[in-house]
Amino acid sequence: MTPEELGALSERTPRLRSQQQKSIRPKVDESLPVSTPLPSRGTRNGWPTTAILVLADVCAILTGLTMAAIGVAWFRDAWGWLNMDSARLAIGYTAAMFLGLQAQGLYRSLQLRPAAELRVMVITSLLTICLLGTILFAMPGVSEGACACLIFSSLVFAFVAPLYRAVVRLTAGRTNWWGKRVIIVGGSRRGLLTYRWLQKHSSIGLRPVGIVEDVLSPASCQEIEGYLGQFDDLTEIAAENHVDTAVLAMSPHFDDDTRRMISRGGFGIRHWIVIPESQGMPHLWATAGEVAAQPALAMHVGLLSPLALVTKRAFDMAIVTLGSLLASPLLIFIAVAVRLSSPGPIFYSQERVGRHGRRFRAWKFRSMVPNADQVLKDLLAKDPVLRAEWEADHKLKNDPRITWIGRIIRKTSLDELPQLWNIFRGEMSLVGPRPIVHAEVEKYGEYYEQYAAVTPGLTGLWQISGRNKTTYEQRIEFDAYYVRNWSLWLDLHILVSTVRVVLLREGAF
The missing domain is CATH 3.40.50.720 (NAD(P)-binding Rossmann-like Domain)
Structure with missing residues (x-):
């Protein structure tokens, strides 16, 4: 065979291999419904999106600086520390923040997940504080008020910036230019x-x-x-x-x-x-790398870190102790309202399945009429529509058993406040999968092993991701995702998002 023929064959080989692959390529799954494509939206390089996110971060920085300035001025009862050195320091602080955020990838096309974004915000703020502390230590003449202002503003930014970004995405995300x-x-x-x-x-x-x-x-x-x-x-x-x-x-x-x-x-x-x-793998905190000249992803399972679990438990105890003291007037008010709404006990408990399959009794404020289980049994026996709705996800949208105070505390999730006692006992955590009853174990199937690996939570991904608007299968997927990708940063993101969900009553009934 001549060199020319060898060259022609080498050129045809990739095309022949491609044609062979085309011939064995499976057709599209016909079970997937076909819908009309949306018109082309967005821009070529996405610069308006980057610009609006930068603007949101600028607003967050200004919010932090303003709150810090007012707080320091009120504490010192003077504005004398505001001078040109302080202004130059504020400009340097802003520049350092943006350099840190850019280096962490907060303005790229492939945006980070909210939990990862929160981690970047906090770490960048802490690094900026350390950098400014080192500079200020070597700069004579800078007032203590300016130092305190910049440190406090960094802390405010870490929690305000994710909120501003969430608002921007919810509003601008509906526009054609986003x-x-x-x-x-x-x-x-x-x-x-x-x-x-x-x-x-x-x-x-x-x-x-x-x-x-x-x-x-x-x-x-x-x-x-x-x-x-x-x-x-x-x-x-x-x-x-x-x-x-x-x-x-x-x-x-x-x-x-x-x-x-x-x-x-x-x-x-x-x-x-x-x-x-990487479906089914802990990918939220994965980092890209290379192994044996091949692209690789480094992943870790946070649940296997003893230090992280101890920190999670310590965090739970600190929040529960402080929260119980602050919420005690509200707890007393709800208890009185429950007693006046209908005869029966103030609290209601139900056996749930916890970590490693252990059974425990989860406590709530009673939101239903007495003997609610028997009432439900009678209702489901008489009404096949209600029975089908209950069998789908163990929820009824218009549950006739709920009292007037029960509807209020259920929509605001205040009926679950007594579970602070379960958290104190170590049976539950602030964040985790929703505690299930034994009858639901079968529905979890292969995912039950992941559910049983952690302590169920007072709140979780399901509560901040649509709640009762989601299907039971989606709830199981949320629980599995949480277990695979667990970290303290994910817990903190869920806790912050829970406040929003409770205030807006998203997905509650």
Whole structure:
């Protein structure tokens, strides 16, 4: 065989391999419903999104500086410490904060999860305080008031900035200019689910314009929602849609296609977001690296850290002790209201399944009529519609057993305040999976092992993620996600979000 023939064969081999892979590529799962694609939204580089997030952080910094200035002035009863040195120090503090936030990736297209974002905010604030403390120690003439102001403002920023960012995402996320346009590469089930999820969660900042995928035949193109074309057309598709970023969500069985997509000059795509096959793994705190010249993700299971568990327990005890003292007037008021609402005990307890399968009695303020279990049994026997609703997720949207005070305390979750006693006893935690009854163990299936690995919580991901608006299966997924990705930062994010949910009564009935 001549060198020319060898060269021609080597050029045809990748195409033949690609055609063979196309021929065995499975069709799209027909069980997935097809819906009309959304119009193209977002911008090419996402600069409006970055600008509005920077503005939100500026407002958070100014809020911290203002609150700190007022607090220090009130404490010292003087504004004399405000001078040009203090102003220059404030400018340097702001610059240091932005450098830290930029270095931690808070302004990139692929945004961090809220819990990870909170960690970045706190760590950046603490590092800025340490940096300023070192500088101020070496700078004569800087007043103590200016030092106290900047330190206090850093602490305020760490908790105000995530709130401002959440408000921005909820409001600006509905606009057409929010986010960065992306192309989904891969029309398999993973690609379709990714496409629809990004359509639904526009606040994330990745706005899909469609899907690029090789298909069996022209007729099968109609099966792919938002179909734009084949792999070889990606360069033209990206140019026509003004896109320079792609989300690679292909099936892991087609690694050759994946390598071909990125290695051939990127097809005009400058930025690739690769979704690895990591379903069911603790990926929230994963970090990228390299092992044996291959990309790798470093993951850890926080539940296996004895120090973290001890810290979690100490945090629970501190919050429960302080919270019980502050909430004692409210506890007394609710107890009196429950007693006056209907005859019967003030408290209600039910056996629940805790860590390692241990049984315990979870306490609540009584929100239902006496003998509620028998009343429920009679209702379900008479009404098949109510029985079906109850069997779905053990909830009734319009439960006739609930008293007038019960409706109030259930919507605000105040009926669960007596579970502070369960937390004090170590049977529950402030944050964790929702405690289940023994009858629900079977519904958890393979996920029960993960549920039983932690202490159930007073609040959790389910309570801040739609609550009663979610399905029972989604609740189980929230519990499994929490166990896999547990950390003290995730707990802190859930606690802060719980305050918002309680005040707005999101998903409660």
